[in-house]
Structure formats: C-alpha cells, structure tokens
Amino acid sequence: MSDVEQTLGRIAAAGDLQALDAARVEALGKNGWVTALLKTLGGMTPDERQVRGPEIQGVRARVTEAIAERKEQLVSAELERRLATERLDLSLPAPERPQGTVHPVSQVMDELAEIFADLGFAVAEGPEIETDWYNFTALNMPESHPARAMHDTFYCEPRDGEPARVLRTHTSPVQIRAMEKHGAPLRVIAPGRVYRSDSDATHTPMFHQVEGIVIDRAIHLGHLKWTLETFLKAFFERDDIAIRMRPSYFPFTEPSAEVDVGWSMEKGRRVVGGQEGWMEVLGSGMVHPRVIAAAGLDPNEWQGFAFGTGIDRLAMLKYGMNDLRQFFDGDIRWLKHYGFAALAIPTLSAGVGA
Ligand code: DAH
Numbered sequence: 001m002s003d004v005e006q007t008l009g010r011i012a013a014a015g016d017l018q019a020l021d022a023a024r025v026e027a028l029g030k031n032g033w034v035t036a037l038l039k040t041l042g043g044m045t046p047d048e049r050q051v052r053g054p055e056i057q058g059v060r061a062r063v064t065e066a067i068a069e070r071k072e073q074l075v076s077a078e079l080e081r082r083l084a085t086e087r088l089d090l091s092l093p094a095p096e097r098p099q100g101t102v103h104p105v106s107q108v109m110d111e112l113a114e115i116f117a118d119l120g121f122a123v124a125e126g127p128e129i130e131t132d133w134y135n136f137t138a139l140n141m142p143e144s145h146p147a148r149a150m151h152d153t154f155y156c157e158p159r160d161g162e163p164a165r166v167l168r169t170h171t172s173p174v175q176i177r178a179m180e181k182h183g184a185p186l187r188v189i190a191p192g193r194v195y196r197s198d199s200d201a202t203h204t205p206m207f208h209q210v211e212g213i214v215i216d217r218a219i220h221l222g223h224l225k226w227t228l229e230t231f232l233k234a235f236f237e238r239d240d241i242a243i244r245m246r247p248s249y250f251p252f253t254e255p256s257a258e259v260d261v262g263w264s265m266e267k268g269r270r271v272v273g274g275q276e277g278w279m280e281v282l283g284s285g286m287v288h289p290r291v292i293a294a295a296g297l298d299p300n301e302w303q304g305f306a307f308g309t310g311i312d313r314l315a316m317l318k319y320g321m322n323d324l325r326q327f328f329d330g331d332i333r334w335l336k337h338y339g340f341a342a343l344a345i346p347t348l349s350a351g352v353g354a
Pocket of ligand 1: 285307
C-alpha cells in the first residue's frame, strides 16, 4: 500500500481528534512524509518538477481534505453524544428550597391597590421621615393645635437651618404631596408605614395606614359613601356590607365622619358583614378648604373627599389574627400560618382574597 493509502486509512480510522492529529503530524507535520516530499521539489530539474510537482501537491491536497472531512465527522459525532447524554428531565420535581411567604400587610396593600385601581385611583408615596409642615401644619394643624397632642409623635433631633421633622404619624401628608405633584383632578391612595409612640396588644410604634383622596370640581359626600361601600364590599368579598357614617372631627376635613361597618357572629367569631353590631373602620370627610389651599390649589375651584384607615387592622379583620404585635415579630411559624404564597396575586376577577 502506498504512503497515501496508508495515511488516508489512518485518517478514516481515527477515533478521536487526538488520533486524527497524530495522523496529520505524520503526513503534514514538520517531519511528515508529505512535507519531506515537498522539500524534494527544490532539488529537481525544471522538467522533473513539472511532472512531480502537481503529483506531490495533489497528494497534499487529498490528505488535507481527508483530515478536514474526518474532523467534521468527529466534531458532530461528539455533539450528538453530548446531546444524548446531557439530557435534563424538566419534569423532575425541583429540589426542596426554604420558602418564605408574603406578609399579610403586603398582601392587603396589593389588594387595596387592585381594588382602587379599578376605581381609577393611582398609588402615591411619601417619605416616612416627614417635615412638621406636611405632617401637621398643611393639614390644618398649626403649632399648638390640640390635635397634634393626640398623635404621640416621634420628633427628630432638630438640625440647624433645616425644617423640623417627625416620623410621620399618619399617611395624610401624602394628600398634600400628591396635590402638589399632580394637581387636580386627583384620585390616589397612599399606603405606607406610620409611627406613634404607643405599644400594647392593639398598638405598635410602627404600623400601616392607607390614605385616599379624590379632588375634582363637584365631589360630594355621596361619592365618598359610595366609594367606601364599594371598597369594603370588594375587600371583604361580601355584598351584605353595611356602613354607617357618624359625624366626627378631623382638622383636615370639614365635615368629618367616622365610618362604622356592620359585623355579625359566625361560628363564634365576629366577622365583617351583616348588622348585629358596628365597629369603626375609617376616618373620612370632605377635604378642608385650608388643606386644598395649603397644597397650592384653589379651594373655590376644587373640592373632594379623603379617608384614612389602618391596614394592619383591615388585615386582622379579614384574616382573623388577634394580636397586632405578632405582625412584627418575624416569627416564621406565624408567617407560615398567616402569610401568602408569592403567586397568590390579588385580582378583582378572581376575588381579591387569597
Ligand atoms: N389621618 C387620620 C389618622 O391617622 C385618619 C384620617 C381621618 C385620614 C380622616 C383622613 C381623613 O384622610 O379624612 O387617624
């Protein structure tokens, strides 16, 4: 067998890239036999070269081509092999991972956003470290106003040249910020953390409120009542929600009303719905003209209603917890019991309750 046939045989038989490369070196390497043949061309007469030259180049071309072809075969065979062995069965159960839950407060905030979005409300935010002006003065509580004393305020250490700051005692300051930022007409809710120096089974120094405000040209108490009724029906997922508005006082609304919701006993538990008794759930009223003016709008042109309530309390009423302090203990057992799956996203169509 000639050298060419032998080399081509070896190339065809190469079982992997390494064997193929060995065959290549033997023929085309620095000391390979094809290379040696090529070197003989230099010592030939022109006549000899004219005959042997094309022969030798032809040998080199055949060997080179055979190597390339075999290489392609080996590479694709290797790919096939890997595709066959590195298979991943996606139907296998995922490995156990520690799973957290969505805190009821977050869940209720999502429910509120969903319900009020359907009524055309956007979600607004404001800072938790708030200036005295937004937290009190702009809400018609000037310094020395007696209502200030009711808030058990955490005051921040005053700093030279900076406005006095407090930890916001309610979400109402977001009313002012939203009016300033977006003007009128306006429809927003503002959920968030608030702070008061108070602590027992039903009070924690930090808790959550949601504020709502609607400003337009002809908004009246009827709109307020309908909005709250619609909200409470959607939130508690019952049609037999009864509300009662009692005259009250808040500095930032005139007139002001406290809103009670009817409750009844079901399986020994007090639940929202029916009318066996009443419990207070919301503060509300028509936004005071001075508040509208403090936010830079003309109270002769614009009017509206506002309301505020505690989110933690709403969560307790809906999901049956009875000690507020446990909301903030971070106890994994409580969270497993009362928390929500990450994918239990509230939607109006499916019912906002998880
Ligand atoms: N800011 C009040 C509070 O913290 C709640 C409240 C009452 C908000 C009446 C309002 C309102 O917007 O109109 O107790």
